[in-house]
Amino acid sequence: MGSGVLGSRSGEDPCRPRFVCAAALAIVIMVVGCGNRPAAETGLRVVSLVPSVTEIVYAVGAGKVLVGNTNQCNFPEAARSVYKVGDFMTPDLERIVALRPGLVFLALPIHRQLLDKLNEMRVPVYVSRPADIPAVLKEIDTVASLLGRKAQGESLVVVMRRRLDSIPAFADTPRVYVEISGTPLMTAGGGTFINELLARAGGRNVFASSLQEYPVVDPEAVLKADPEVILLLHPDMSAQDVAVRIGWGGISAVKHSRIYGRLNEDLLFRPGPRIVDGVVLLAKLLHPGQ
Amino acid sequence: MQRRLLPGWVGLILLLVSAAALSVAVGPGGFTNFRAVMDLRLLRLALGIIAGGVLAVVGASLQGLLQNPLADPFTMGVASGAALGASLTLVLGRTAGAFAPVGGFAGALVTMLVVYALARVRGRVTVTGLVLAGVIMSFLFSSLVILVMILGRRTLGEAVYMMMGHLGAIFTGTTVWLFGGVAVLAVVGCAWLFSMSRSLDIMSSGEEAAETLGVDTQRVTKTVFVISSVLVGVVVSFTGAISFVGLVVPHLVRMLFGPEHRRVLPGSFVAGAGILLLSDVLARNIVPGGLPLSIVTALVGVPFFIYLLRSRL
Numbered sequence: 001m002g003s004g005v006l007g008s009r010s011g012e013d014p015c016r017p018r019f020v021c022a023a024a025l026a027i028v029i030m031v032v033g034c035g036n037r038p039a040a041e042t043g044l045r046v047v048s049l050v051p052s053v054t055e056i057v058y059a060v061g062a063g064k065v066l067v068g069n070t071n072q073c074n075f076p077e078a079a080r081s082v083y084k085v086g087d088f089m090t091p092d093l094e095r096i097v098a099l100r101p102g103l104v105f106l107a108l109p110i111h112r113q114l115l116d117k118l119n120e121m122r123v124p125v126y127v128s129r130p131a132d133i134p135a136v137l138k139e140i141d142t143v144a145s146l147l148g149r150k151a152q153g154e155s156l157v158v159v160m161r162r163r164l165d166s167i168p169a170f171a172d173t174p175r176v177y178v179e180i181s182g183t184p185l186m187t188a189g190g191g192t193f194i195n196e197l198l199a200r201a202g203g204r205n206v207f208a209s210s211l212q213e214y215p216v217v218d219p220e221a222v223l224k225a226d227p228e229v230i231l232l233l234h235p236d237m238s239a240q241d242v243a244v245r246i247g248w249g250g251i252s253a254v255k256h257s258r259i260y261g262r263l264n265e266d267l268l269f270r271p272g273p274r275i276v277d278g279v280v281l282l283a284k285l286l287h288p289g290q
Numbered sequence: 291m292q293r294r295l296l297p298g299w300v301g302l303i304l305l306l307v308s309a310a311a312l313s314v315a316v317g318p319g320g321f322t323n324f325r326a327v328m329d330l331r332l333l334r335l336a337l338g339i340i341a342g343g344v345l346a347v348v349g350a351s352l353q354g355l356l357q358n359p360l361a362d363p364f365t366m367g368v369a370s371g372a373a374l375g376a377s378l379t380l381v382l383g384r385t386a387g388a389f390a391p392v393g394g395f396a397g398a399l400v401t402m403l404v405v406y407a408l409a410r411v412r413g414r415v416t417v418t419g420l421v422l423a424g425v426i427m428s429f430l431f432s433s434l435v436i437l438v439m440i441l442g443r444r445t446l447g448e449a450v451y452m453m454m455g456h457l458g459a460i461f462t463g464t465t466v467w468l469f470g471g472v473a474v475l476a477v478v479g480c481a482w483l484f485s486m487s488r489s490l491d492i493m494s495s496g497e498e499a500a501e502t503l504g505v506d507t508q509r510v511t512k513t514v515f516v517i518s519s520v521l522v523g524v525v526v527s528f529t530g531a532i533s534f535v536g537l538v539v540p541h542l543v544r545m546l547f548g549p550e551h552r553r554v555l556p557g558s559f560v561a562g563a564g565i566l567l568l569s570d571v572l573a574r575n576i577v578p579g580g581l582p583l584s585i586v587t588a589l590v591g592v593p594f595f596i597y598l599l600r601s602r603l
Contacts, residue, residue, distance in 0.1 A: 090440075183380060183390055184456055210578075218458060218580050220319030223326055236383040246461040247330040250323045 044147070047101040049091050049111060050128045052272030054079050056140050057105075059156055059273040062147040068099045075266065075274075093117055103146065130271040132196050137161065140273065156273060163276045170202035170287045177206050177227035177253065182237050185217050194233070194268050197275065201282035203229065219247065228252045229286055232261035233268065260285050295553070298546035302557060306564035310335055312571045318578070337469070338457050338570055339563040340476045341525045342535055346562025347480045348518045349536030350543070350554050354490040355514045356417050363522045363536035366420065366515065367427035371401025372526040373452050374431045374438065381442030388464045391527040398523025401427055406515065415511055417497060454582035455532030457570045472524045479521045480559060486510060487551035494549070534587040535562050538595055545598050565591060 047068040048054040054073040057066055063078050072088040073079045083099070086092040093114060096104065104118055104125045118125050126146060130136040137157045144153020176198055180186040188194045189210035198205050206225035207217065230242060230253040239259035248254050267278035313335055319327040345363050352361040363369070375397020379389050405427050409419030435453070461469065483490075489510045493500045497507050543557040566587065573586040 182460065183376075183452075184458060185460070216580065218318045218574055219460060220317050220327055220330055220574075223323055223330070224319045226323075236380070241462070244462045246333065246463070246466060247326040250326045 044102045045100060046103045046105070046147070047085060047096050047099055048073065048105040049085070049088065049096075049114075050105050050107045051075070051088060051266075052270040053105040053107075053126075053128050053139075053143060055270065055272040055274065056143045057147065060140070060144045060147065060149040060152040062144075062149050062152075065147060067101065068096060097121065097123075105143070128271075130193075131191075132193075133164070133200060133275060136271045136275055139271070160273070160276050164200070164279065167200070167202075167279065167283055170283075172287070173202055173204050174228040174286050175206050175225065175252075176203040176229045176231060176286065177222055177225065178231045178233060179242075180214055181234050182241075185219055185222070186214055187217050188233075189213050189215050193271050197268060197278050197282055200279045201286055203282065203286045219245075223247065223251060226252055228256070228258060230254070230259040231263065231282075231285070232259065233263065233265055235262070237261065295547055298557070302543075302546075302560045302564060305568070306339075306560050309564045309567035309571065310339070313338065313567045316571060316575055318574060318580075333459075333461050333466070333469075334457050334570070335567065336473065337459060337528060338567045340473050341457065341529045341532060342539075342563035342566030343559035344476050344480065344521050344525050344562075345532060345536040345566075346539040346543075346558035347483060347555050348521055349562075350540035350551070350558045351483050351486075351490060351514055352518055352536075353540055354494045354551055355511060356421055357494055357496060358421070359541065360537070361421075362533075363518065364428065364531060364533070366424035366519055366522070367401050367405055367431060368398045368424075368519045368522045369526045369531040370428045370431035370435065372398040372523055373435050373531060375400070376452055376527060376530075377435045377438045377442075381438055388462075388468055391459075391465060391468060391524075394527025395523050397431075398519065398526060401431065402516065402519035402523065405519075406512075414508060415515070417511060420511070420515055452530040454584040455530040455587075456583050457529060457566075458580075459528045469528065472528065475524060476521060479517045480555070482517055483514065484552065484555045486514065487555060490514070490551045491549070529583075531584070532566065532587060533584040534591050535566050538591050539565060542591075542595060542598055565594075 044065045045067045046057065046062075046065045048057060048066060049070055051070065051073045054066065054069050055075055057063060058076050058079060066079070066082050068083045068085045069079060070086060070088045070091060071084050073082070083095075085095040085099070089110065091106075091111070091114065096114075096118075101123060104123055105128060106115060106118075106125060107128045108115065115125060115127065126143070128139060130139045137160060140157050140160075141150075141153050144150055144156070178188045178194060178198070180188055187207045187210075188205065189212050190205070190208040192213050195205045195208055206222075206227050207215065230239075230251075232239065232242065239257070239261045242248065242259050242261075243254050243257070253259055263281070267274050267281055314328070314331045317327065317331055319330070321327060348363040349361070352363065352365060353359055355361075356365070372394040376390055376394040378397070379393035405420060405423040406415065408423035408426075409415050411419065432453070459465075489500075489505050492503050492505050493507060493510060497511075500507050500510075539562045540554060540558050543554050543561050547553040547557050566583075569586040569590045570583060572590065573581045573583050
């Protein structure tokens, strides 16, 4: 027959190799596609794009319904082995949809476009946006109800409330400078969660009056504010690195060596079940011995 | 001839001195802790003078060498390379102390070598080749900076800040020494460029014309390229990419003094330093929290430029 795609070979049917290849390709695609999907679960299939909500899911004992989460969902241990649909910042819509979820947890404003897409596809979503501690407790309740674990949610909230209430009133409210980044100097402003935790732990964020969430600050402004405690929330600098900064020697926190770094940032940034641990951590740092 | 120039010089020096005085007197820290605040401001002043001066001188030299009035210190891609080096140190978690500026400078150096290698054909470097290679590398490295920041899961705010320039570098004992070395290097480099004023004047008319007039264009091109890259590299590793100063200040100075490099280069140093310091004073104090420097340099420089342009027409 004439020369086809595979070249002319006299006596051979040029169509057969093409069919075999196509069939092989189809089989490969199906195998690879199926291999990537987790074992089918009966009942509710949940995808969580928010690490803090993932923690809530496990905390109320509903870990089994989670079929997908993000690379940043690292707590508890069990969350690490769940199928990953991408980063918290950039989840992959295809992977999410391929899991056929019955419910997707996401956060605004970061997942805005994803939310629009999922709404178009009529996938049920829950938007997480807790602004302060009471809102986190409410969210635990809501998520627990969505997963049919209302009782567990309520008891978790009761435990957390009790722990929070047992934090004593402190004698002083030290000025705190929270450093989110060293190059350039970035801090957390008034509307952030860490600010709220700080207030609960009996501290005062020196930049709480800032309008921006994470403003860049002039080192002179830090000098002027003269914080008594410095919290380093970025891993690339240690307390020692901050202490040798020129011009910073006169700051109270530097003079009394109250610079704390290498903290567990997840406790302080995630509005989830561990916020009380975060508050306790801060309280211990800000008020040693109380 | 001399008398016509004097008012220009007086004006520029006055600008620099008053900008310096302002930058030391005014700042968000007030005078709460006098010595500490002064330490910070004097360091900032030194950084501002070196950065502003170097960027303007390099801009002027490149405009002459490349025969292009739109050339600026970042045409060679060095700034993007420095930003890439700095972002790598950020992502690798090693920004403390001297790592950040050294990383930035390493990035700048690599860029310089790559651009040079790309532009070299049979041992000769053409000006066009350098520009093309520089622009390509600039695009590549700028994209890589964003990529590195995304993969390293850092906030893009930090990357943007690096690419918009700032004078607020945090100094420690070691980095002050490093900066001292940079300052010496800057002065030596600018002096060297100044010594090539005549050659730059002639090269402004074109490489071939310069060759026939006896200028060793290869030597001039290579020397100016290397000095510019090194100078911009060390400055950018401390301040990020401050735009506008290197592009427009030389034109301002040419309006005052004419096109000869032996006046334009020193004039650019003084004018660049003054304008940068002035912009920094405004950037820091107008809005609580400060504005990125490059925005203010543009906002300050453009009206100034328009005024001069109109008064000369």
